[in-house]
Amino acid sequence: MWRRTYLLLLLIRVYFAVSPSYIHPDEIFQGPEVIAGDLFEYRNVRTWEWTVAKPIRSVFPLWPVYGLPMALLKALWSREGDGLVSPTAIYYTLRVVMFALCFVLEDWAIHELVQSPRKRKNAVTLVASSYVTWTFQTHTFSNSVETLLVLWCLVLMQRIAGPSATPSSPVDEKPAIGNDAVPRRLFVTAGLALGFLLLLPHLLNRPLALIAILVSATFWLFVAIATDTAFYTGPAATTSFRALFSYIHITPVITPINNLLYNTKASNLKQHGLHPHYQHLLINLPQLLGPALLLLAPWPLQRSSFNVDGMLHNPRLTTAITGAIILSVIPHQEPRFLLPCIPLLLTCVRLPDNKTWRKRFWIAWGVFNGLLGILMGIYHQGGIIPAQLNMPNTITTSLLNTNSNAKHVDVHWWKTYPPSLYMLGQPLHHPTTNDIVEIHTDPLLGANKSTLLSSLTRKLPPCNDQESLLTKFTNALSNNNPTQVLLAAPFSAFRPEYFASSIPSISNFTFTLPTDSDHGEENGKGLRLTHLETYRRHINMDDSDFGDDGVVPTLSRVVGRRGLGVWRVERECAMPTGEVIGE
Structure with missing residues (x-):
């Protein structure tokens, strides 16, 4: 026995x-x-x-x-x-x-x-x-x-x-x-x-x-x-x-x-x-x-x-x-x-x-x-390692799906431990041009929403600056933006107060994260997050807030909405006619 x-x-x-x-x-x-x-x-x-x-x-x-x-x-x-x-x-x-x-x-x-x-049997069994x-x-x-x-x-x-x-x-x-x-x-x-x-x-x-x-x-x-x-x-x-x-x-x-x-x-x-x-x-x-x-x-x-x-x-x-x-x-x-x-x-x-x-x-x-x-x-933080090991494949798929010629990809890790860089392996080559794609990893750790939005929007072309909205729309269609921005974050990090209406369902992986004028969005609706990958075995205990939110709501958010997602981030700019890019 x-x-x-x-x-x-x-x-x-x-x-x-x-x-x-x-x-x-x-x-x-x-x-x-x-x-x-x-x-x-x-x-x-x-x-x-x-x-x-x-x-x-x-x-x-x-x-x-x-x-x-x-x-x-x-x-x-x-x-x-x-x-x-x-x-x-x-x-x-x-x-x-x-x-x-x-x-x-x-x-x-x-x-x-x-x-x-x-005693040895008990000791070995306990250990x-x-x-x-x-x-x-x-x-x-x-x-x-x-x-x-x-x-x-x-x-x-x-x-x-x-x-x-x-x-x-x-x-x-x-x-x-x-x-x-x-x-x-x-x-x-x-x-x-x-x-x-x-x-x-x-x-x-x-x-x-x-x-x-x-x-x-x-x-x-x-x-x-x-x-x-x-x-x-x-x-x-x-x-x-x-x-x-x-x-x-x-x-x-x-x-x-x-x-x-x-x-x-x-x-x-x-x-x-x-x-x-x-x-x-x-x-x-x-x-x-x-x-x-x-x-x-x-x-x-x-x-x-x-x-x-x-x-x-x-x-x-x-x-x-x-x-x-x-x-x-x-x-x-x-x-x-x-x-x-x-x-x-x-x-x-x-x-x-x-x-x-x-x-x-x-x-x-x-x-x-x-x-x-x-x-x-x-x-415990179980999605970070597989997400980082698979990141070159995720980026390749994103470049192919958007027909993008981007040579730089900025991956922002939010509400997670910092990922290892050696896990990215050899330099990534663009699937169509064969140029080297530079992958920049930006660990935001436990930054608040404002810091997240500043970090993301800094790498995206604005909706209200230098170029007309029509030019922005044309560039978006032709995918001439030299940089793609990705976000890796646990689902539990997106709190209800971040959204104008109800928080998106975990089954609705693609959603818009509202911004404000502080981030240059006078002519924009916010940031559109397009789902790329999901890693369900992920719980971020460092984002728990039992004191302010209570035990049951915190567990419902951290455990109930467990998982790590990877999204492509783009501005959702409003056209003069009221149309929205990407919709």
Whole structure:
């Protein structure tokens, strides 16, 4: 029965791994976007973390996880021709890689960390049935990589100094700890307590083992600094080993120190949002653990049946709690920062012995993870990735349907996360003229209606300026406008107050968005949005407004009108005779 349950949970994990939900922009812009741009020379966005004078993102842990799969894809595709890989293949390959790493390394680590066979089954089932494992761990988050590193640091420590450890050569497994300790900063916050409490007393009695770890850590630290220095310095540092050593000696790029210095300044963190220090413990942990958190609380549902596996002497629990407390000191707190703590805490839960309470827990646990899994793993900003991957086809279809010779296409993304640029792939060629069509991506994020209209109308020829209405009408018919304007936005973003009459039905994808004189519409009726594509698996929770609109109206708008649409935007100019262009 347990094996069948685990197999079912594994299939669920596979399904969510290949479902293109979009949990947070960092899953793209902190790794895949930059690496894909370097390997394939696709257009890409380097966010401020990569471009500031003292960069805070290290490429050292990214290349093995993202760069190696991309390099293998490039090697395979090079046999087919130009060596450029489809962005769709890149995206889904990385998601499959993250699933494989999660399935192999995370589950393997849980098997080793939990010694008791009975407790191990419960721990593996809890981790495998958590929506955090289904979604966050199968996405390309650096925090997901941190989770695996922390788990395997604990595994190696347990092998060295745990109760079941066996005498071994000081260089057998100790150097691997130095390798795991260097790449990510979370080892410092989550692993130092364990290192001092568990490993250090053991190593003091075995100085050769301590020396092996220090040598390994020093070596990998040097490799990390050399990699980051070469990456950020550019070709000048890669001409020879002497040049690289010179840059390391004079201007080394040490991203963990830059990261630490940046995050210790409240003025910097204000730009990303400040949270109370209790955010992690009182809001984020319940959001990630749900009912399982009750079994870690000091007040049991049934004291006689409640127990925490070695609460006072459990290195997994010690590491998780220590890491959460240290991360709580930093005022910028997002749930994904706690990802390394989640599997550790789930391995510490012992289910109630009472069958009734156990059944109630499993029901609550299933409902909680089912709902959050569907939301975060399928619908959360779920239309952005497929829309961007399909954008070249959408643009080609629009150009053909309008018989347009446009060489520029401006795509405005409104009320969405910013899309990845590497997913646009190779330069698009016009379907009839074969000229290169420049695609400009403009992420408007959560801009209001006025900003949206200003951005759209700025790229469209006006109805009341320089040319007569007849000329405008002639140009519209001949499609001589050198630019096409597209809008990608969730249906829920179009509120009733945006329209003169009732809001268009979701089945009526083509509609007119009224404007005003502030946007040069004295002789126009507004902006006509012609539907091109629809992606129904999309919910934008960031546009929720429960305080002003109420719970039911907000859910009716955000969930009831779920989906992402792509429209071609044109002015709807009135002819002198009263006719309307396009109707």
